[in-house]
Amino acid sequence: MSMALGPGADSPKTEEARASPTPGPGTPTGTPTRTPSRTAPGALTAKPPLAPKPGTTVASGVTARVAAVTAGQVTSGHGAAAATSASTTQALEDPSGPGPGPSGTCEALVAVVTVTPAPEPAENSQDLGSTSSLGPGISGPRGQAPDTLSYLDSVSLMSGTLESLADDVSSMGSDSEINGLALRKTDKYGFLGGSQYSGSLESSIPVDVARQRELKWLEMFSNWDKWLSRRFQKVKLRCRKGIPSSLRAKAWQYLSNSKELLEQNPGKFEELERAPGDPKWLDVIEKDLHRQFPFHEMFAARGGHGQQDLYRILKAYTIYRPDEGYCQAQAPVAAVLLMHMPAEQAFWCLVQICDKYLPGYYSAGLEAIQLDGEIFFALLRRASPLAHRHLRRQRIDPVLYMTEWFMCIFARTLPWASVLRVWDMFFCEGVKIIFRVALVLLRHTLGSVEKLRSCQGMYETMEQLRNLPPQCMQEDFLVHEVTTLPVTEALIERENTAQLKKWRETRGELQYRPSRRLHGSRAIHEERRRQQPPLGPSSSLLSLPGLKSRGSRAAGGAPSPPPPARRASAGPAPGPVVTAEGLHPSLPSPTGNSTPLGSSKETRKQEKERQKQEKEREKERQKQEKEREKQEKERQKWEKEQEKERQKQEKKAQGRKLSLRRKADGPPGPQDGGDRSSASEARQDAYF
Amino acid sequence: MAETYDFLFKFLVIGSAGTGKSCLLHQFIENKFKQDSNHTIGVEFGSRVVNVGGKTVKLQIWDTAGQERFRSVTRSYYRGAAGALLVYDITSRETYNSLAAWLTDARTLASPNIVVILCGNKKDLDPEREVTFLEASRFAQENELMFLETSALTGENVEEAFLKCARTILNKIDSGELDPERMGSGIQYGDASLRQLRQPRSAQAVAPQPCGC
Numbered sequence: 001m002s003m004a005l006g007p008g009a010d011s012p013k014t015e016e017a018r019a020s021p022t023p024g025p026g027t028p029t030g031t032p033t034r035t036p037s038r039t040a041p042g043a044l045t046a047k048p049p050l051a052p053k054p055g056t057t058v059a060s061g062v063t064a065r066v067a068a069v070t071a072g073q074v075t076s077g078h079g080a081a082a083a084t085s086a087s088t089t090q091a092l093e094d095p096s097g098p099g100p101g102p103s104g105t106c107e108a109l110v111a112v113v114t115v116t117p118a119p120e121p122a123e124n125s126q127d128l129g130s131t132s133s134l135g136p137g138i139s140g141p142r143g144q145a146p147d148t149l150s151y152l153d154s155v156s157l158m159s160g161t162l163e164s165l166a167d168d169v170s171s172m173g174s175d176s177e178i179n180g181l182a183l184r185k186t187d188k189y190g191f192l193g194g195s196q197y198s199g200s201l202e203s204s205i206p207v208d209v210a211r212q213r214e215l216k217w218l219e220m221f222s223n224w225d226k227w228l229s230r231r232f233q234k235v236k237l238r239c240r241k242g243i244p245s246s247l248r249a250k251a252w253q254y255l256s257n258s259k260e261l262l263e264q265n266p267g268k269f270e271e272l273e274r275a276p277g278d279p280k281w282l283d284v285i286e287k288d289l290h291r292q293f294p295f296h297e298m299f300a301a302r303g304g305h306g307q308q309d310l311y312r313i314l315k316a317y318t319i320y321r322p323d324e325g326y327c328q329a330q331a332p333v334a335a336v337l338l339m340h341m342p343a344e345q346a347f348w349c350l351v352q353i354c355d356k357y358l359p360g361y362y363s364a365g366l367e368a369i370q371l372d373g374e375i376f377f378a379l380l381r382r383a384s385p386l387a388h389r390h391l392r393r394q395r396i397d398p399v400l401y402m403t404e405w406f407m408c409i410f411a412r413t414l415p416w417a418s419v420l421r422v423w424d425m426f427f428c429e430g431v432k433i434i435f436r437v438a439l440v441l442l443r444h445t446l447g448s449v450e451k452l453r454s455c456q457g458m459y460e461t462m463e464q465l466r467n468l469p470p471q472c473m474q475e476d477f478l479v480h481e482v483t484t485l486p487v488t489e490a491l492i493e494r495e496n497t498a499q500l501k502k503w504r505e506t507r508g509e510l511q512y513r514p515s516r517r518l519h520g521s522r523a524i525h526e527e528r529r530r531q532q533p534p535l536g537p538s539s540s541l542l543s544l545p546g547l548k549s550r551g552s553r554a555a556g557g558a559p560s561p562p563p564p565a566r567r568a569s570a571g572p573a574p575g576p577v578v579t580a581e582g583l584h585p586s587l588p589s590p591t592g593n594s595t596p597l598g599s600s601k602e603t604r605k606q607e608k609e610r611q612k613q614e615k616e617r618e619k620e621r622q623k624q625e626k627e628r629e630k631q632e633k634e635r636q637k638w639e640k641e642q643e644k645e646r647q648k649q650e651k652k653a654q655g656r657k658l659s660l661r662r663k664a665d666g667p668p669g670p671q672d673g674g675d676r677s678s679a680s681e682a683r684q685d686a687y688f
Numbered sequence: 689m690a691e692t693y694d695f696l697f698k699f700l701v702i703g704s705a706g707t708g709k710s711c712l713l714h715q716f717i718e719n720k721f722k723q724d725s726n727h728t729i730g731v732e733f734g735s736r737v738v739n740v741g742g743k744t745v746k747l748q749i750w751d752t753a754g755q756e757r758f759r760s761v762t763r764s765y766y767r768g769a770a771g772a773l774l775v776y777d778i779t780s781r782e783t784y785n786s787l788a789a790w791l792t793d794a795r796t797l798a799s800p801n802i803v804v805i806l807c808g809n810k811k812d813l814d815p816e817r818e819v820t821f822l823e824a825s826r827f828a829q830e831n832e833l834m835f836l837e838t839s840a841l842t843g844e845n846v847e848e849a850f851l852k853c854a855r856t857i858l859n860k861i862d863s864g865e866l867d868p869e870r871m872g873s874g875i876q877y878g879d880a881s882l883r884q885l886r887q888p889r890s891a892q893a894v895a896p897q898p899c900g901c
Contacts, residue, residue, distance in 0.1 A: 194724075283782075284705055284706070284755065287705060287706035287727075288705075288706075288727050290724075291725060291726050291727040292726070293726075294723075294724030294725070294726070295724060300724075327755070327757055328705065328727055328729060328753065328755045328758070329729050331727070332726075332729075362757075363757075364756075364757045365757065365760050366757055366758065366760050366761050367760070369761065370760065370761065397764040399730070399761045399764050400730070400731060400764055400765065401730075403729060403730035403731075403758075403761055404729040404730040407729055407730075408729060412726060412729070459733075459735070459748050462733065463733075466732075466733070
């Protein structure tokens, strides 16, 4: 318990440092002074009636507290699993107490400030094994009421969110359960209201399952390189099942490899923060700060710590990539990251998303998004010919509806539980997931004759696409549909080539050539492997067009220096380095991590046993894995054949009506992908 | 579907980021100020049936993202708009300075005949004003725009702006300056007028199909 409280007690300090106008020790002078000063007239949008409310003097005083509480709740937002298992993480976090605060802080606070109506405390006390979680679990209810209240009061002082919440209820549907006091509670993700507020309807995973998953993930973390290179299928599967909320932040950083970027660039973020920045970008960023998830407690307060952090990382990015600057769609993405991790980590994660996962999405001209729109539309023809035909007849360009979906990775579209699951898969498998989700959504919105009946005109159709049927966005349903949809990386790449060709024919050369898109964590991992051995310039092989930008990034200090040693030691724990992240302190042998779950002696015994078992199991698993991979390949062959057949049939069906168009479009036949090496294609197919 | 109207107009709301486009739309549709809003990525829209000069008109309003780099995407929304609210923020000269570019976009991409009303939004923030009424109204005159200063917060002139635009379009239809039956006019007959007219709509409905480009 004391362990848990340790970092928790720290938190107000660290946060205060950040919140107060005087820059904290590490904080650059430029940023914080600028933010508050701007947010004051940033009452800019806070027009007269609003202005008295925000009374900025009040704000800065209270922010610290808000921040502290927020931090706790945000992570508590990770759900029941987070709280129950907080013990695991807390203990892990503990030794690193002094390390970069927020993440540790969050975890520690979890149990203490939970507002969620959830049954965590009960679960905790039932679980006799977890003594240490019992502590904060008990202290929770006691301390919570006053804290919560004053926090909420302070929020309502500072922003209009709560008041306007009442209005907003109407738009949340008539059967909304939210009313009166209930409004003031956050859901388990930290939302105070709005369309993404989750009622109590969420299915939660049984505690023991959650804990098992955590252990598995911890084991993966400790051998990450090995897992990625040799047992990626398993990693993928686990991402699809949903990353345990307590470990989500860390997993995202591992999957995106932002973790390594952070390690290789110590102090870089601070340096970027300190740089003056281009006013052209800063102005736009400031205008957007209060417009990100205004119903999330972290971002509800004007000038609160969530908004400040948002400012920091968005600004840092414009300095990191001056050629890219700031795109408004980056803000929601950054905000989602910030809900899970401290600013510096969120920044590097954002960098990975913008550079590796979705290169060009946020660049001037937005060509990449338009191109993906075309690719999407081509894929839709297979996934849902009806929807495809309908949209085509209505002349609804893909960019009319998919822009926000793709650019924000659905962060503004789906219910929150689904957002997180989608992001889990996205970090692992890359853009393919975005395509699949979008295809699923369209298929279930416009995919049948009855559904189309209510969308006679363009406007009705668009309206339908803005108000997707809730059942198709529901977490489990969506994930199931997404994982069974046969849209592979190879397919996307093939379509990419085809659409790029079309683009060149009709619109000329691309103005902006982004670097090559990497399909998820394995591709990122492989790229890194290729780059890091002293290969020298031959890495140009990877991406001809990307060379330039990569060069500029190199100037930014990103790549080379440390790796070789680490590469060699791919096996055991990247431990010490991780500690620096403040996420994962002592050597994380999977079993060591479970220590806090039980009384220590017992657990140690158990651990040893478990280690043995684990090793044996590991061997077995590897065998199985190999077998499974074989089967997987066979299945894929079979599926390819099926796909071909289906296409044939589709063509026949279409052929009757649209023989002309068919010729024009041409079958998406093998010759499209011909220029890609077929070997890589086969491998990519195996991903799916 | 049950609603009947004489005409349907497609409207755009355009202008730089943070000028209050979405808030104007929200104020017009819901009659209240939208306090906690996301910024628009891509497009939002809303519709409302209004009564203008004895005719019922359904306004179908497309609200666009303001940031410069979204323009390439938002262009696809322009097609076939009959009217537009061109919005700037009276407390930000920068947003005023980019008006010309927005106007060009609207006239080239939507239609040269598009009826545009210039809206100096955030009228309630008069003390922080950077663009004078006179200056803007001169700009409006030079470019043949109507002009109003609006406040999405208080609602002042918001409804007026939309109605004024609609009224002008109706007048142009009456005077024959605008032909609703021309493709891409942004105007459609509603059910009410369809009953009186000899089904001009069927021609329209068929039109898009042959060009399966």
